[in-house]
Amino acid sequence: MSAAFLEHVNFTVADPVKTAANLCKWFGWHIRWQGPAIHDGLTYHVGNDDSYVAIYALGTPKNGQESSYATIGGLNHLGIVVEDLDTTEEKIKADGIETFNHADYEPGRRFYFRDENDIEFEVVSYA
Template identity: 45%
Template sequence: MPKGSIEHANLTVTNPARSAELFRQMLGWETRWSGHSQMGGDTIHVGQPGNGATYMALYTNDDVRADKDRHYSKGQPLNHVGLLVDDLEAAERVVIAAGLEPFGHDDYEPGKRFYFFDWDGIEFEVVSYAGAAS
């Protein structure tokens, strides 16, 4: 049976540089690529160092930057993006320092977690398997 994993998530955000910096600080990620998107606008790919297989593409364009009501071209069907960290408390400090508000703290199999909304209303779940409930 084939095995797989998530290769990337492509998120539309108002400020890719700001979002990329949050992931660099919280997850130790690095910028893999940045530039103009084939669809118009600009994109930053940020992901795990030395790992070309796991990243987030953070996209914006003039319409997104100008639309205060956030009417994205593909809608908003996303529930949340799950991020795995080795130090949940350190990740939460980064989120708070970025001016964002963690919520939904919980500890159940397979790990401890909290959630937050970024500046564009995207919900993230941050989970750690270290010290999880048994």
């Protein structure tokens, strides 16, 4: 029997069409599925053939006020592995997004950013 693996993570966004487009542009992913979802919402599944991010919207979502690091069950960040860290960062910065917390460490390099939904991403390369 093979080890378990993470198939997807699901989070709420303000505009799933925009978020899906950004994830495709930044990470070279594709839309695997899109359609109606629970509570008359809309979901996009964006990723590769093995895993994806489910992005969901229901009307006008509420803005969170609490820090995810201080909230039980909070999403702290989503880690994405890329081959070319510098090119990926250029794509993200070209959209006016500030990157931060750059580090070179064993075994790779990384940076962080927050998207338009205030979701924190860690982008890492082991190349």
